[in-house]
Amino acid sequence: MGISLGANQYGKAETRVVRIYRDTARHDIVDLNVSTSLRGDFSAAHTAGDQSGVLPTDTQKNTAFAYAKSRGVASPEDYAIALGTRFLAASPKAASAQVRIEQYAWDRIEVGGAGHDHAFTRRGGPVRTAVVTVSGRGADRTVKVVAGLKDLALLKSTGSEFKGFLKDRYTTLPETDDRILATSLVARWRYGGASGVDWNKAYDTVQATLLEAFATRYSRALQESLYLMGRAVLETCEQVAEISFAAPNSHHNLVDLSPFGIENNGEVFHAADRPYGLIEASVVRD
Amino acid sequence: MGISLGANQYGKAETRVVRIYRDTARHDIVDLNVSTSLRGDFSAAHTAGDQSGVLPTDTQKNTAFAYAKSRGVASPEDYAIALGTRFLAASPKAASAQVRIEQYAWDRIEVGGAGHDHAFTRRGGPVRTAVVTVSGRGADRTVKVVAGLKDLALLKSTGSEFKGFLKDRYTTLPETDDRILATSLVARWRYGGASGVDWNKAYDTVQATLLEAFATRYSRALQESLYLMGRAVLETCEQVAEISFAAPNSHHNLVDLSPFGIENNGEVFHAADRPYGLIEASVVRD
Amino acid sequence: MGISLGANQYGKAETRVVRIYRDTARHDIVDLNVSTSLRGDFSAAHTAGDQSGVLPTDTQKNTAFAYAKSRGVASPEDYAIALGTRFLAASPKAASAQVRIEQYAWDRIEVGGAGHDHAFTRRGGPVRTAVVTVSGRGADRTVKVVAGLKDLALLKSTGSEFKGFLKDRYTTLPETDDRILATSLVARWRYGGASGVDWNKAYDTVQATLLEAFATRYSRALQESLYLMGRAVLETCEQVAEISFAAPNSHHNLVDLSPFGIENNGEVFHAADRPYGLIEASVVRD
């Protein structure tokens, strides 16, 4: 019985690339966290210490910086496709390259009612993500694009119930007709193809659709909310083939104020850190 | 030579209080992280294990929840003053009570161009802070209010220089006429008094003033920017007696792309994590 | 073209279970972070808001606490197998249950050269992990056990090179015969079966084997080190069928002290946060 190398990949993680567009006095800023990795036949590096097929992670970092200038960053997806294609061209042993990006949004600072030309404040709120996998070269090249967002904190102060659930001997949770529903959403959606998509517009549409579906649909469980949000995205955005969610159920526990002679009709809650429910679901186009 | 108890205080830290106002269908949410502490003559608890003068931190937590309902949270400052006053009433051994609050802002989710009644998304961006110290009781009561914000990420893509500095044998930094200036600002400002201040309005004014001063004033160093921002606040807000800053200089290092035949005229930067400059300064009304 | 529910699972994450064994005056402590999740036919909860098949995550949490007492925690693996089996018994719709555990080690405080009976200090260093998946019931039950560790910080101050690598136009990294090699290792190993394994002993053996292989084997790349470490584990521990690693290459950059007339022969380094190399590899028994 032998021992051998299994699945493997390598790359440079979390290169913090900031690209300023300053062709006019009105600057733009693109703020990225870029991670890249290569898969392929890198067994010699592992089993024989032979690096001749290994494009250093330092080179991957350099390329990320160079491409931010030479190719620009029209969108994280466009930039990632260019980077992934480059890595396959430069690295004969690689079968595929993956580029993972987080983008942090900055707003212009308002001065006198208008956005300033070169002064910005970071927006906060959700981080935009993109994971692009480029496989093959030339005519055989295929590109898989998964866009997403994370840290989208959502809360409904009513319009959420949880009842009628399965009970066993360890069940103590009371049923409720009205509770706070809160989460910090991670969503990832795969596009059906990589051509003809306006990545920035599609991102905005998906985010707005998620927010509206969360807000307007009554929730009988976080599971149902996620499903309805996913359906809404697939119905609204033809280019999206699949969307998946990871959503903590951020428990807001009603505080018992009765010992102090105070009624608490859904007004005062303790926001707990841990444990939290964790609901994961995907919605797919058949 | 003897050994004795020195300065001491105790309290409950980081109680996560969420208050929903639901008197009408249009809910409001106040999301707080509340820390409280008492100072006074608590030597018996330390040196003799005698808790008879110690109001438990658990009681402090309960009071924070109860007051969120019974007193409400018009502003973190008002709420903190009420809490601090209560702790002194309940705890004869305490000479002063401090209440420290972080407030997380939530925006209504937009649906059809209007904010939803009961669905919210957390805003991100700066966290509002308040530190209130109540000392004495009744006619002897004094209240000190220090408002603030933290995690306000600011960046100027031009309009910042750093040159003419002191050099010694360990200096290698080149002078620059144009750089990125970026920080994640912590600001704290003390109000001259605790009566007659519209805390929420004052907060908004200070934040807007800080942003505008950062944006519009040329910077010869982060030190100068902070001073100008502080001056602007004191000039704009009569109620503010003093403002202090802690500001990391979040270095954005220009990437050398010349090995790749690419010119980099202030367009591609590496955002470094550590080390960072740390500039601390206060501006005071004489 | 239709839209339907895809892969999904739900559970309770990060329940912090602390179990004290106090049958004698010499206490023992087991400190766990427990996450559980169920997979199966939960489509009704998503698409129809029907919770009748959903065992609440709150019940999962309760069970984790109850089993810590009634079944005890001989090892995280034993405890996880019991929990997973229980969840399948209690939840007819579930096809499988996964229990993920982190264990934090505590040492007895030394007093007079001996470990104290009931006073402990947390050890620090690597966190022990276990991921157990129970599928099926009764005779059809199968159990998959993946043990692991994370946050194992390792560093070699010599005995590491990186040279002979592939170069392209974006390569600037110099080759080196001697460098610091440092990582914060994540390792996960799958046992060939779930019966007859002394989980605690096996964990100790794997950890010791990883440490020794890292220390004693010359490194021509982090890839080679991981492969050698994985081989050593498979050679030493017959019960391990496969081991996988995620290892950041925590760059320690030699500081150029020549501007100050100081030679730096591998003595002073800057430990960088980001970016970092990220090497992932598995070693398998054929």
Add this chain to the structure above:
Amino acid sequence: MGISLGANQYGKAETRVVRIYRDTARHDIVDLNVSTSLRGDFSAAHTAGDQSGVLPTDTQKNTAFAYAKSRGVASPEDYAIALGTRFLAASPKAASAQVRIEQYAWDRIEVGGAGHDHAFTRRGGPVRTAVVTVSGRGADRTVKVVAGLKDLALLKSTGSEFKGFLKDRYTTLPETDDRILATSLVARWRYGGASGVDWNKAYDTVQATLLEAFATRYSRALQESLYLMGRAVLETCEQVAEISFAAPNSHHNLVDLSPFGIENNGEVFHAADRPYGLIEASVVRD
């Protein structure tokens, strides 16, 4: 009424200095996080943008690296004193320099029962700290040394009570004769002088004294434990003039298992994240 600059300081924070001693085949590693800052008359930099008196934070960083080689790091305190003295020599406007250090401990990896020459694993457990303030120059130089530790997690599974406390209308906490007492200690101690102290030995003595006092002394409150620990340090270490603590009371809540017909006699606890008690106290030599 005028506006003027108040208290201010500036410096470089969190320079990650790793010093390898490799004069023999048996290497040693010193792993530091170094922050430096200067106070003095830096008003011109703030109010007039004049940097001529400002030694750049980049230079402070360079000096930290250079001194790690040229002066070495016998202890964080020795190194910090050398650095602070240098900064005052190089910076005429500075009245004082503060150097703050965190040190991360590494252990030799055991191979065949002996520690390896050049392979290490990070110890975990408490981080050693030092804050050194150098004021004045030459004969007027004074040095204040505050050593410390943080992240020292301690837990007693019995030998702790909390009862007899003050009650008001918001008190619901039951009294207890037996509970878990747990904290993650921050301790800082000031030495009476800066000469003639063996810093490393003194640190070890203080840490061991804190651990033993925590373990062996019955606790009627965390306040009493801290006081007893502080007393023990002052009684044991003549060179320590004062010690202060910040200690979260990391609540371990007994889980109610009675709904499941299970008795829980101090065996199963939920370790809560927030809120936590926060006890701060100092013990001083008169």
